[in-house]
């Protein structure tokens with residue numbers, strides 16, 4: 001590997017160590033750039049600035065869901081486009097000749113829950129005992145910062161990638177995936193127009209605990225609207241409670257969840273998991289008065305299926321389950337309707353034995369001294385778009401985080417150093433390096 005010999009492992013390790021203050025400071029400010037799904041623009045502008053400091057000009061890929069609707073991976077949106085955009089910056093080598101890689105990561109974060117239940121304000125980005133706390137710190141602003149730090153560390157050594165390296169911050173990963181869908185759609189058009197070569201590999205630095213992802217579940221969101229018959233509580237039996245009907249429907253869904261988790265019903269990659277299929281009742285809204293039988297109830301559900309079941313098939317099975325639960329109530333005056341907003345995300349398997357992913361695994365061994373674990377995720381990630389739409393080698397690999405989507409979310413700074421070092425090795429090996437032009 002002559003290109004790789006241009007920088008030694010010792011040099012890379014020292015250069016990444018030197019970027020630790022850069023990483024923690026950048027991540028704290030990134031966390032402070034609040035970016036709930038649908039409101040990602042503070043983080044998008046922040047990333048444009050950070051990339052600018054690295055000498056990279058960003059282009060904006062504006063979300064236009066009207067242009068994405070016919071894509072098989074399109075998810076029904078939860079909020080208006082509103083001019084929101086992804087950020088894409090591309091390093092182009094001087095001499096070139098190396099292979100390319102795209103680092104893709106989402107800018108959006110999930111709600112915090114009651115902020116007073118956090119040990120420190122969720123958007124402060126506080127560093128304590130080697131962990132950086134905040135909503136989005138782990139999932140997944142840290143991962144993007146690791147990619148920036150790897151690029152910066154190589155430049156500190158007087159070299160830059162000899163191949164194209166892309167950095168892509170996207171919106172709406174946490175509820176639809178339409179952000180990365182917009183990126184992939186734009187990349188496909190750019191490749192067709194010969195304005196850009198296709199990327200040879202994609203790495204998504206989600207907080208995988210330094211594991212390489214070889215599968216992910218299908219995930220979809222569904223709303224069940226239940227209409228009952230209101231009545232005065234004094235004559236409760238003359239009404240029908242939509243809330244109690246909703247609870248029976250939840251029971252039925254939990255029975256279906258148990259069935260899909262039975263050992264004999266599992267996809268092979270999920271045999272060793274405790275509980276791979278999770279039907280989460282994320283929201284329940286019902287009723288409006290303590291002395292009235294609730295007339296309406298809405299369930300907000302996140303459902304999952306194995307990679308070998310299509311989302312449409314899974315939706316049909318879940319709808320059939322809800323209809324059967326409704327029929328078992330033996331009441332004609334109960335109405336149940338389904339609505340789909342948010343994830344329509346098929347499951348996916350990723351080949352880690354292709355050269356790009358082997359090089360990433362090699363880099364992990366070189367940095368940590370041990371092979372990386374392979375993980376089958378019980379969640380979805382944007383990797384599906386790259387696999388299913390471009391068929392490019394892709395995986396998720398990122399730092400150790402705790403309490404993602406919970407209180408006191410945090411990421412390990414030591415693990416960020418590991419991941420940034422792995423990325424620097426991977427870039428040097430996969431893309432090669434060349435001197436920074438004078």
Ligand SMILES: [Zn+2]
Nearest residue numbers: 106139140206
């Ligand atoms: Zn994430």
